[in-house]
Amino acid sequence: MSKTRRLRSHNGSMRQRSIRRWGWLFLGPVAAAFVIGFVWPFIQGIYLSFCKFRTTSDARLLGTQEGEGLFDNYSKAVTDPSFLHSFWYTALFAIVSLILINVLAFMVAYALTQGIKGSNLFRTVFFMPNLIGGIVLGYIWSMIFDGILSHFGTSILMESKYGFWGLIILMCWQQIGYMMIIYIAGLQAVPEDMLEAAKIDGATKSQTLFKVIIPNVMPSITICTFLSLTNGFKLFDQNLALTGGQPFIIQEGGSVIKTTEMLALNIFNTFYGSNATSQGTAQAKAVLFFILVAGLGLLQLGYTRKKEVQQ
């Protein structure tokens, strides 16, 4: 027994060695592209957030001259009223959409696992909006909202509350189908004998739902919650196409607040907007944005890991 195992492991290490000779071919292309497309821009991005620059070639580290500090870009970023506004706007949006999407998606998934006729057709239809890109979605819905609001002599670009709820409706329309798929998978995995036992014990429908089904689909709920939270924070295309940040408010002192602008769009506008001197600030905002989104992602990872251990 032990001899065969030793033989096999010897064989394995021989094989490993012969595979390793081809490492450049197996790993090379992806590693090169990964450095170009991710590693290098990421490192450079962090470096540039401490620099004054207009393009990547004329970057100069801050804090080397009188009256500058290394963290100037960051202090400018966190005191920028438009950035703070977009942060709170995004957070509010993410939480409202998180609740609505998950509650509705769970309800739809629950209904679709009751053995109703035509469940497959319903599932197909509800998932369909996910295939359509964010820019196109934004224009479809801006036409619809304007078609309704024009009867009242207004438009989605006129008031920020229209833009907010418009974007919520759009995201619900797009994301419910996606979350529904994950919930359906979770609901189908609830052990049949548990449901049977609940029925025999005389549990009512709502007791079964809250005491048996929901605890069993907790993993799906965790995944969907974090997915919709990070999706909400990272939203860009739909925001750009639906309102593009309008309506604008011009504050005293000339600074402009774009009332429906979310974090990603705010960073984009700081980089490529008309005020091109603020690229260092924009990169600092981007780093802060990364820390926020990555923090949420890691939180999710830790949370799901913990859940897995418990089961």
Add this chain to the structure above:
Amino acid sequence: MSKQKTLAGERRRKTIMSVVLSVICIIYVLPVLSVVINSFKLNTYVKTDTFAMPLGDMWAGFSNFIKGMTFGNYPFYKSVLYTVLITILSTALILIFCSMAAWYIARVNSLFCKIFYYLCVFSMVVPFQMVMFTLSKTADQLHLNTPWTIPVIYLGFGAGLAIFMFVGFAKSIPIEIEEAASIDGCGPLRTYFKVVFPMLRPTMISVGILEIMWVWNDYLLPYLVLDINEYRTIPIHIQYLKGSYGTVDLGATMALILLSIIPVIIFYLICQKYIIKGVAAGAVKG
């Protein structure tokens, strides 16, 4: 008696649910239907009578489509061709090279592989805004700013999810099969392409579908990397209809939107089973 009663109640409940879901279903397709009706409507009526059928005076025939084709001094068919090219090339690159790298990572136990793998996982939580400025500059310097070379960037930025999914699957392939192949005299390259590659098929489909959906609809990356005057993808084209001209021809825009979602919906109806499976598999990425 009472059992019959609950059965009847159960059946009634199901009918009610069916009806409610059908109503929601109809509401769900209304936005797409409104695109269809408005693409055949004269522009002046789109805003005032958005939800009316394009009958009588409103009927525009195919004039919106003809106008849309050359709208904004950029022929629409070119954006479609570039989008198809970029999507196919990027997906092919990602599937071939990421699966190769993932198998190597799953089989070879070295520090470099471990670091590379964790970097890939890390890259999945990094939002695009973090790297967009430096990435577009790097792409310019390396002349990766054409539709033929931008797939390299997609390969780099999309590697994270693909490698993560492929490694997970490659680890579950029994190593004995590969050992048998190597005893029969296959080198690693032959072993990979003749033995492992065919077995990766289910994950290939899942990853392929996720990448197609991503690249086809992606707006910001090609917008920042490509030379916009020469190369546009469909999302960029549609964004430009509104962006650069004060008054928008909504009829023509809707015609183009219809043209751009028809292939997506056909693709969806054909590969529906795989798409839904792929999405459920990719949901772990966060």
